[in-house]
Amino acid sequence: MSLQGFLDIVHGPLTQYLAISQQIGGDVAHHSTLVKRAFDAQAEFLKTASQCRQPGQNELLQYLKPTSNEIEGIQQFREKNRTSPFFNHLSAISESIPALGWVTVSPAPAPYVKEMNDAGQFYTNRVLKDWKEKDKKHVDWVKSWVQTLTELQAFVKQNHTTGLVWSKTGGSAPPPPPPGCPPPPPPTVDLTAGGDTSNDRSALFAQINQGADITKGLKKVSSEMQTHKNPALRQGPAPFKPVSTKPTYGNISAPTVVEKPPSFTRDGKKWLIEYQKGKHDLLVDGVEMNNVVYMFRCTDSTVTVKGKLNSIVLDSCKKTSVVFENLVSSVEFINCQSVQMQVLGKVPTISIDKTDGCQIYLSPESLEAEIVSSKSSEMNVLVPKGNGDYTEYPVPEQYKTVVVPGKGLNTSIIENKG
Structure with a gap:
């Protein structure tokens, strides 16, 4: 019965999603084939669970690996196609597909699925707004x-109210199947290698697949290496780093940021500005209405955009500023720190996602702009007074939600009195 319930989802709304994805085509269609493979892998896993008793930990991790690999492939496709015209579609799926990791969550996996569904809502809202x-x-x-x-x-x-339910009357689980072929390479060139995926909830799900190998990287500390037993070591540098007090999972380490040479190129309708450092004279001129300026991993730099174009995106930038005249669609800040923007003409929408520190200088023509923020902090909007000066207003970050019987929830802003 449990397996049939999952297959009803596959044959119902998932099939509809796959069909519409093929109609849209392009990156959305290719991405949907990876999603189908992830659901197929989970269906096989649930079939095993419905027929067999729960295996040992090492075997269990091997059974989880196919689903984990598919989730990783879905998210890598998004990272390699950040300049795609359907980037919001790819992001909506990539942010929420870790919901398939519910099989590792206990004692309440259902709320975890909802949490992942909500994680993709920021991008599904963008898709609705744009299309x-x-x-x-x-x-x-x-x-x-x-x-x-x-x-x-x-x-x-x-x-599976309190966690994945295995059969109590079935036999032992058969040996895990051999790993399948890796997903096909994406049809586009990787423009953003080294993208930051440290916030993905699926990272933990992927790392548990190491099984017994999880401790292979650890080094045994002998008594000769311990400073409290060997006073001579106290006179020089410590031979090993102290263990972090923060919780860690396996041998997960912070991703290494790959340093790449700066680039400033135009690829058709896209202006690509990447890995710029300490450059304050970057100029984009001769733009057209359907052009997009995409800035990635720029640090301590300033870009000036002349003319009217479709949109500007700042992705994973730090201490970077952008000055522009007119936009048809929006300016977006994603995973940025300490960024600034100034509009000289008009901009309809300003989008801020996972960004800490964003100064927004508006023009008199842009006072009706919509500002959409999510998972961000230290945002300020500076409104012109008319005498060359600005009035600064902080964007709310704190809210209070109460239950209204019979009506649902009521959320209000809590003003900072400090």
Whole structure:
């Protein structure tokens, strides 16, 4: 019964999502094939669980590996296609696909599925905003994907309330299947190698697959290496680093940021500005209405954009500023720190996601701009007074939510009195 409930999701809203993805085509269609493989891998895993008793820890990790590999492939495809016109579609899936990791969550996996569904909402809202007036297929695409995860949450709550349920009457689980072929390479060139994925919840899910190898990297400390037993070591540098007090999982380490040479190129409609450091004279001129400026991992730099174009994106930038005249769509800040923007003409939308420190200088023509923020802090909007000076307003970061009987939730802003 449990397996049939999962297959109902696959044959229902997931099939609808796959069909609409193929209609949209491009990166969305390719991405959906990876999603289908992830759900197929989980279906096989649930089939094993419904027929067999729970195996040992090492064997269990091997059974989880196919699903984990597919999730990783889905997220890598997004990272390698950050300049895709369907980047918000790819991000919506990549941020929420770790919901399939519910099989490792206990004692309440259903709320975890909802949490992952909510994690993708920022990007599904962007898809709706960009496409609801252009093409209804994209609205149906969002509805089908959200419905897939909503039904997955209900399925988990009903059949696996406190964690994955294994058969109590079945036999021992058969040997894990050999690993399958890796996913096909994406059809586009990798422009953003070294992207930051440290915040992905699926990282933990992927790391548990190491099994017994998880301790191979640890070094045994003998009595000769211990400073409290060997006074001579106290006179010089410590021979080893003290163990961190922060919780760690296996041998997970912080990702190494790959230093790449700076680049400033134009690829068709896209202006790509990457890995710039200490450059304050960067100029983008001769833009067209359908052009996009994409800045990635720039540090302590300033970019001036002349003319009217579609949008500007700052991704993983630090201490970087952008000055522009007019935008048709939006300016977006993603995973940035201490960034600034100044609009001289008009901008309809300003989007801030996972960013700490963002100064927004508006022009008189942009006072009606919409500012959409998520998981961000230290945001300030500076409104011109008319005499060359600005009035600074902080964007709210703290909220209070109460339950209204019979109506749901009521959320209000808590003002900072400090």
